[in-house]
Amino acid sequence: EVQLVESGGGLVQPGRSLKLSCAASGFTFSNYYMAWVRQAPKKGLEWVATISTSGSRTYYPDSVKGRFTISRDNAKSSLYLQMNSLKSEDTATYYCARHPHSSYVFDYWGQGVMVTVSS
């Protein structure tokens, strides 16, 4: 059974940093592109980052480019999101998600972790 479990969320002040983790199990992690998707309170879904199988290629929307860094450790079946220079508009539930082979949909999602950016 595919499982994605996020951790590392919490309350952080504007301008500070936070690192999220996602522990994957139930599939060969190193064979899949992975992603982060977020959802602000009472708002819709927003794609945040995607990483290739080896980690050599990463993709971001303009809203987080230069501030967020996605990475992975295939030996640990873990995905990460380093978030720097956080803003109030980054307040959201962050979901770890898997891209199926040769597709940019999200076929499995974690339950999400809440990040609140506030002073």
Next chain:
Amino acid sequence: DVQMTQSPSNLAASPGESVSINCKASKSISKYLAWYQQKPGKANKLLIYSGSTLQSGTPSRFSGSGSGTDFTLTIRNLEPEDFGLYYCQQHNEYPFTFGSGTKLEIK
């Protein structure tokens, strides 16, 4: 960026009825449109991708149609477990973008 306009925002229907949700892209995305279901306390679920391909495990009462800029999710013979939030997503190009969501409620 491709803007996704989803309608209606809210929809009320009774079990056994059929409903349709629409998604319009700001430019052609070929067939690359996905639909997701979101319910409280459960992981988001991929229902349909590439416009009309059912994800494994998606009941056959769900169907997707469309190409280019206009797409539709149809749910026939609504079941109680079908009520929740639905989102479309274009998976044709970066940045991947979602519609604003449709809340399907029990009438």
